[in-house]
Amino acid sequence: MAATPGKARSRFVVVGGGIAGVTCAEKLAVDFPSEDIFLVTASPVIKAVTNFRQVSKTLEEFDVEEQPSSLLEQRYPNIKVIHSAVKQLKSDEHKIFTEDGSEYTYEKLCLCAGAKPKLIFEGSPYVLGIRDTDSAKAFQKNLARAERIVVVGNGGIALELVYEIEGCEVIWAIKDKAIGNTFFDAGAAEFLIPKLTAEKQETPIECKRTKYTMEGSEKIERPIAAPSDKLGSALGPDWHEGLQLKGTKEFSHKVHIEILCEVKKIHSQQEFIQLQQTSLAFPKEGKNVEPDEVLWPVYVELTNGKIYGCNFIVSATGVVPNVKPFLDSNNMRLWTQARQMGWYAAKCMAADASGESIDLDFSFELFAHVTKFFNYKVVVLGKFNAQGLGLDHELMLRCTKGQEYVKVVMQNGRMMGAVLIGETDLEETFENLILNQMDLSAYGEDLLNPDIDIEDYFD
Numbered sequence: 001m002a003a004t005p006g007k008a009r010s011r012f013v014v015v016g017g018g019i020a021g022v023t024c025a026e027k028l029a030v031d032f033p034s035e036d037i038f039l040v041t042a043s044p045v046i047k048a049v050t051n052f053r054q055v056s057k058t059l060e061e062f063d064v065e066e067q068p069s070s071l072l073e074q075r076y077p078n079i080k081v082i083h084s085a086v087k088q089l090k091s092d093e094h095k096i097f098t099e100d101g102s103e104y105t106y107e108k109l110c111l112c113a114g115a116k117p118k119l120i121f122e123g124s125p126y127v128l129g130i131r132d133t134d135s136a137k138a139f140q141k142n143l144a145r146a147e148r149i150v151v152v153g154n155g156g157i158a159l160e161l162v163y164e165i166e167g168c169e170v171i172w173a174i175k176d177k178a179i180g181n182t183f184f185d186a187g188a189a190e191f192l193i194p195k196l197t198a199e200k201q202e203t204p205i206e207c208k209r210t211k212y213t214m215e216g217s218e219k220i221e222r223p224i225a226a227p228s229d230k231l232g233s234a235l236g237p238d239w240h241e242g243l244q245l246k247g248t249k250e251f252s253h254k255v256h257i258e259i260l261c262e263v264k265k266i267h268s269q270q271e272f273i274q275l276q277q278t279s280l281a282f283p284k285e286g287k288n289v290e291p292d293e294v295l296w297p298v299y300v301e302l303t304n305g306k307i308y309g310c311n312f313i314v315s316a317t318g319v320v321p322n323v324k325p326f327l328d329s330n331n332m333r334l335w336t337q338a339r340q341m342g343w344y345a346a347k348c349m350a351a352d353a354s355g356e357s358i359d360l361d362f363s364f365e366l367f368a369h370v371t372k373f374f375n376y377k378v379v380v381l382g383k384f385n386a387q388g389l390g391l392d393h394e395l396m397l398r399c400t401k402g403q404e405y406v407k408v409v410m411q412n413g414r415m416m417g418a419v420l421i422g423e424t425d426l427e428e429t430f431e432n433l434i435l436n437q438m439d440l441s442a443y444g445e446d447l448l449n450p451d452i453d454i455e456d457y458f459d
């Protein structure tokens with residue numbers, strides 16, 4: 001049963017119905033069975049972690065389900081879900097105020113309000129972001145009518161989109177020299193690139209996580225962005241599995257990558273026609289317009305001077321915290337981190353409330369992320385891109401084209417990080433080696449020798 005709007009008080013209040021908030025509320029509910037835990041969320045449904053499995057010390061797998069809040073309240077009768085957005089926080093009074101006019105007084109508050117896409121040219125009807133179920137639906141509807149789109153950004157969403165989209169030409173504009181800068185170095189990017197040019201025939205590698213299913217597409221003339229003021233929870237692994245991400249054409253992949261550039265300007269069709277006329281009249285001053293026979297709804301001018309027409313633009317350019325209206329803070333960047341942070345926040349709140357001290361949780365010792373790109377399993381561990389190591393580090397590589405890419409980052413004979421692409425089966429061994437900081441100098445290049453079963457040495 002939901003708490004009644006008005007004034008209410010609870011020892012523990014959690015804001016946000018995503019993975020972080022729900023995990024935090026669940027842990028508090030278990031630790032304090034006699035207390036009511038208020039979970040205040042702007043979204044109509046909550047995200048629940050199911051089938052949790054600890055794969056190794058730090059790598060975990062779980063399903064994520066969108067559920068009505070009543071199911072959470074049934075599982076944890078002391079959780080009360082309040083569906084309203086927080087509009088103000090008065091931390092000195094220990095109060096939050098919600099859009100529906102209610103106020104809640106807390107002893108301990110946990111803010112897990114997630115993030116929203118950081119869009120380029122925000123407000124343009126031709127620029128879409130993908131974050132929650134509504135924005136993914138809006139994207140799918142627009143794609144179903146599209147012949148060409150421009151994808152901007154070089155992180156998780158862009159990597160997924162350029163591989164998954166079929167029947168639509170994709171111009172992929174990236175700031176960097178190589179694809180996937182947030183996860184990979186240039187070597188891994190080169191390993192992955194052939195997957196973009198090949199016809200997509202393979203069956204997806206097994207994915208254990210929840211799939212999001214959405215209804216079919218409908219015809220529309222202009223892009224319809226999802227309402228930007230809605231504060232839905234973030235999608236996550238395999239969000240596109242139940243969606244048909246297909247444009248109007250019959251080919252599978254047609255991706256053109258423009259490197260080392262950003263979007264300088266977006267031109268309407270009208271503005272573009274004027275530009276074209278200027279180009280014809282003053283060729284030297286004119287813009288570098290890619291030759292095209294058709295007129296497009298919108299044109300993207302890149303900082304390298306090229307202009308591409310397209311149906312719409314996907315801005316996959318990162319996120320900003322959702323807490324702007326009431327607080328500036330950091331946000332979780334990944335699903336696993338969201339669960340771990342939610343859990344740890346609850347542990348801290350519980351310890352503080354009972355006057356106990358706690359140690360830093362194990363999961364913060366090592367960054368560990370398992371995901372899937374271009375139908376390859378991808379595991380990133382520790383300082384996988386030598387983050388913060390300066391120049392004093394070495395890289396060791398093992399690569400079999402089309403099969404696996406293994407990179408380890410070494411410093412003073414110790415393993416600091418790793419990128420594992422494909423079914424390498426090395427994640428647990430490498431995780432242990434990074435955690436225990438064993439001196440591996442004696443093994444030299446043999447560390448990655450495929451003829452030596454490395455697990456036998458170290459497990």
Ligand SMILES: Cc1cc2nc3c(=O)[nH]c(=O)nc-3n(C[C@H](O)[C@H](O)[C@H](O)COP(=O)(O)OP(=O)(O)OC[C@H]3O[C@@H](n4cnc5c(N)ncnc54)[C@H](O)[C@@H]3O)c2cc1C
Binds near residue numbers: 047115132
């Ligand atoms: C397309 C896509 C694919 C992704 N794929 C992966 C992946 O493969 N692997 C991975 O690890 N991660 C992935 N992520 C990232 C992952 O989904 C997020 O990091 C994670 O879900 C964040 O969880 P959260 O609980 O912090 O935030 P969110 O899920 O954003 O939840 C925030 C909650 O706060 C609520 N809220 C916001 N503002 C207010 C307010 N003012 N008042 C009350 N409630 C409020 C919202 O309604 C929502 O319920 C992906 C993200 C996207 C968008």
Ligand SMILES: NC(=O)C1=CN([C@@H]2O[C@H](COP(=O)(O)OP(=O)(O)OC[C@H]3O[C@@H](n4cnc5c(N)ncnc54)[C@H](OP(=O)(O)O)[C@@H]3O)[C@@H](O)[C@H]2O)C=CC1
Binds near residue numbers: 120262319333
């Ligand atoms: N499989 C997975 O694990 C997935 C995870 N996610 C997560 O979801 C969240 C949102 O994904 P996403 O939007 O891809 O965010 P990411 O943070 O992963 O990537 C953003 C990308 O956009 C670039 N960028 C930022 N600003 C601009 C700009 N103005 N012009 C051009 N490029 C720009 C960034 O470059 P730079 O880094 O140089 O700033 C970076 O390459 C992230 O937390 C991501 O980790 C999403 C999909 C899949």
